């Protein structure tokens with residue numbers, strides 16, 4: 605009975621490993637890129653990222669951004685965050701934000717998104733320079 609239990613546990617671990625490695629491969633096909641890495645410092649600054657499907661090079665429309673964070677980790681200030689809100693854009697595959705920067709320097713926009721036809725969450729980090 606004990607043997608049976610551990611065998612089942614081993615099988616479960618194996619299944620999870622297989623599942624996550626194949627899932628990682630497909631979510632890794634997507635990349636967030638800066639539209640323009642240099643942005644204006646201060647309040648009401650505009651920033652935008654393009655989501656690209658790397659194998660085809662095509663912009664990805666209709667992604668649902670489930671979590672975003674804008675912080676100064678590129679300048680070793682991980683705890684320094686900036687308020688930002690999503691801004692509508694007409695350009696396909698482009699996701700724009702209005703941000704209130706409080707300091708000049710490097711800012712990382714960290715994104716988690718659900719992409720149509722992709723089961724796994726797509727993650728990315730885009731670095732901007734506010735000046």
Ligand SMILES: [Cu+2]
Pocket residue numbers: 676679681684707709
């Ligand atoms: Cu700072």
